Amino acid sequence: MNQDIAPSSGLFAGPRCSPRTIDPARRARVATSTLFLVDGMTFGTWAALIPSFQQKFNLSAGQLSWVLFGLIAGALVSMPLAGRLIATWGSRRIAFPAALAFAGTLPLLAFAPTYGALIVAATLFGAWKGALDVSVNSQGVTVEKETRKPIFSSFQAFWSLGGLSAAFLLSLAMNHGFSAPMLMLGMAVVLLAMAISTFGSLLPDAAAPSSPRSGRRFSLPGGRLLWLGALAFLALFSEGVLLDWSAVYARTVAQVPLSLAPIAFAAFALCMAGGRFLGDMLIARFGTVGVLRVSGIFMTLGIAVAVFVQTWPAVLVGFATVGFGIANLVPVIFGAAGRVNGDGGAGPAIATVTTLGYLGFLSGPPVIGMVAAFAGLPIAFGMVVVFGVVLATLGVSVIRSADSQKEVA
Secondary structure (H helix, E strand, C coil), X not given: CCCCCCCCCCCCCCCCCXXXXXXXXXXXXXXXXXXXXXXXXXXXXXXXXXXXHHHHCCCCHHHXXXXXXXXXXXXXXXXHHHHHHHHHHCCHHHHHHHHHHHHHCHHHHHCCCCHHHHHXXXXXXXXXXXXXXXXXXXXHHHHHHHHCCCCHHHHHHHHHHHHHHHHHHHHHHHHCCCCHHHXXXXXXXXXXXXXXXXXXXXXXXXXXXXXXXXCCCCCCCCCHHHHHHHHHHHHHHHHHHHHHHHHHHHHHCCCCCCCCCHHHHHHHHHHHHXXXXXXXXXXXXXXXXXXHHHHHHHHHHHHHHHHHCCCXXXXXXXXXXXXXXXXXXXXXXXXXXXXXXXXXXXXXXXXXXXXXXXXXXXXXXXXXXHHHHHHCHHHHHHHHHHHHHHXXXXXXXXHHHHHHCCCCX
């Protein structure tokens, strides 16, 4: 008697993979995790070495902002384009070359001879990052469907782990006298080798890319995609705020010494990474709706503690709590977007939601800065409290509706 088929229920209900399909699914999971790790480590390398570019070209804050704007512009252009290409060719044919190109752009940044060349390189870097983000998330949805169990949070966890590990290792190396260009070149070689190791291991998308209707273009979202995009905006707005402002908040509001302020960022980032590694287990146990509700509550309570108590222990505990809360918002929302079965498969839906979310990620820090200039950081951080409440209430209805899969987006 075949013992491989067992009844199951819920979002991932269905027969388990037969022995013939277990190995490809496992290989695809490892390969997709590797690409998320490459994505995180490549971006972490860039983020850790931004001060070196500022020093090399003697850039003011305004001049540096144009470099960052180039990265943003490249990503926002490439994301919808990647969604269209995925609908035509499938995510596996986009994710692999995008990973190679993203890591391969690091030397262009490292050895840019002029300020203008740095802006051009940053724009290319952002464009390939946008293409990789959309395609690897789409592949993650495909692999999750194939394995018939929640694994999407673990992919996001590898992204967080990659960013943290790259930043830590590069800081350590620079303290031992290694130059930024040589470090970026070395990281590019390592990351390219990691990306190449995934060749041939990714899965074809569930929707056949060759179908006549699969060439759906990115368009203004409607229905569930609009709501999911709004949730992604709120979630990534909050994540961007905590990444950029947590250490500043600890220094200026909690009045901690400059040497201790980065611990606030570390507490948030480490708890976010840890929460993502636990996310798949939590989703399997409590479902996407339950995880979203608790995530919003944790996010709200954590920021509220930091805003209303304002002591160093309270800020540290508050930001750690927010890290756990924010951890699985993106996995839940992006996973839901991939299950809105449009005629172009997961790619266009994820492109739409990712683009809107990325707008939130990019706009969050400057918006908080502008509000703080007039009302102070605690009041500015109060916006995140409101977003947490919205995610824990309205967001639950949106995710429940998206998971019903009755509407074609």
